[in-house]
Amino acid sequence: MSSKLITSALAALAISLLGATSASAATEVGNKCAGTESVGDFVLISLANAPGNPLPAAIPSSGVITRWSFSVAIPLSPEVTLSETLKVFRPAGVPKQFQVVGESTPQFVSPGAQTFSTRISVQAGDLIGALAAASGATGTVFCDTGAPGDRVGAIPGTAPVGSTVTSGEEAEGLQNPIVVFVEPDADNDGYGDETQDKCPQNPAVQDACPIAPVIAPVTLSTSSVAKRGLVTVLVTANTQAPVTVGGTVKLGKGKAAKLSGGTQVVVPGAIAKFTLLFPQKLKTKLRQLSPKRFLTLSLTTAAPNSAGAISTSELKVKLKGQAKPKRRPHPKAE
Numbered sequence: 486m487s488s489k490l491i492t493s494a495l496a497a498l499a500i501s502l503l504g505a506t507s508a509s510a511a512t513e514v515g516n517k518c519a520g521t522e523s524v525g526d527f528v529l530i531s532l533a534n535a536p537g538n539p540l541p542a543a544i545p546s547s548g549v550i551t552r553w554s555f556s557v558a559i560p561l562s563p564e565v566t567l568s569e570t571l572k573v574f575r576p577a578g579v580p581k582q583f584q585v586v587g588e589s590t591p592q593f594v595s596p597g598a599q600t601f602s603t604r605i606s607v608q609a610g611d612l613i614g615a616l617a618a619a620s621g622a623t624g625t626v627f628c629d630t631g632a633p634g635d636r637v638g639a640i641p642g643t644a645p646v647g648s649t650v651t652s653g654e655e656a657e658g659l660q661n662p663i664v665v666f667v668e669p670d671a672d673n674d675g676y677g678d679e680t681q682d683k684c685p686q687n688p689a690v691q692d693a694c695p696i697a698p699v700i701a702p703v704t705l706s707t708s709s710v711a712k713r714g715l716v717t718v719l720v721t722a723n724t725q726a727p728v729t730v731g732g733t734v735k736l737g738k739g740k741a742a743k744l745s746g747g748t749q750v751v752v753p754g755a756i757a758k759f760t761l762l763f764p765q766k767l768k769t770k771l772r773q774l775s776p777k778r779f780l781t782l783s784l785t786t787a788a789p790n791s792a793g794a795i796s797t798s799e800l801k802v803k804l805k806g807q808a809k810p811k812r813r814p815h816p817k818a819e
Contacts, residue, residue, distance in 0.1 A: 515664040518628035519558035525624030528640040530614035535634030544611040551677035552666040635660040705798040726788040730759040742767040774806030
């Protein structure tokens with residue numbers, strides 16, 4: 486079919502632009518028809534598929550086109566070399582206007598079905614199309630499906646990436662013989678997660694994700710000495726780390742006293758000394774407590790390693806009551 490004939494057919498069958506059909510999260514988009522006609526000097530954009538077609542015409546969700554297939558059912562003479570370029574269009578917010586947001590490298594096609602690799606980032610609602618370059622009279626190949634609902638738009642020229650183009654003529658019963666394969670792109674790095682990106686959780690890496698080094702926890706050694714009014718805690722560590730020491734004493738009836746030794750950076754080979762002073766309410770409780778009884782001080786020593794993992798060491802210290810024994814009265818002399 487000549488360029489003049491297809492232009493006339495498109496003009497005669499022109500209809501108003503409908504929105505792209507909604508679709509579920511499919512990975513294949515387009516039409517599996519085989520091209521039987523061609524037209525020169527036009528880019529053809531797939532606007533809609535006929536009802537019942539198992540594939541959507543519009544990209545259903547954001548991702549990356551990693552492959553596309555093209556099917557030709559017309560013979561090509563030996564002197565003709567034909568290449569097709571996949572184009573991706575994004576509605577520009579004005580009827581029949583589109584932004585050209587991506588394209589593949591030109592690929593030589595021959596009778597039959599062929600599949601090519603590519604990498605084009607897409608968004609939900611994007612549409613696909615094709616542009617041909619030929620050494621003979623053959624142009625952009627399309628399907629004459631005759632199915633109501635199949636619809637393409639014709640864009641004069643080459644529609645370079647970055648341009649805004651207008652679909653001036655539309656025709657029903659025609660379609661591009663293109664299927665694209667859209668993969669998710671979880672880290673938005675422009676590589677399909679299934680076949681192009683071996684580390685989909687890191688946008689800076691497409692090869693296998695690097696293995697994080699295993700960082701050993703901090704090893705703590707602690708001891709304590711209780712004196713009147715304070716407790717001294719001695720700490721050593723196998724690696725430099727900020728060490729925090731604190732404690733709690735239950736006073737009874739739901740009450741408790743908290744002790745703090747603060748934080749120090751402990752280095753290997755050195756002994757760090759932490760002093761935890763008794764708060765007034767603990768001193769008061771101990772003065773009321775018989776020397777035969779004890780309160781238990783629970784001490785916690787904590788230190789993070791360079792990865793943030795916390796190591797702890799627990800100690801229990803008995804605090805002896807400090808109440809003075811009552812004096813017995815002297816017997817009266819007879």
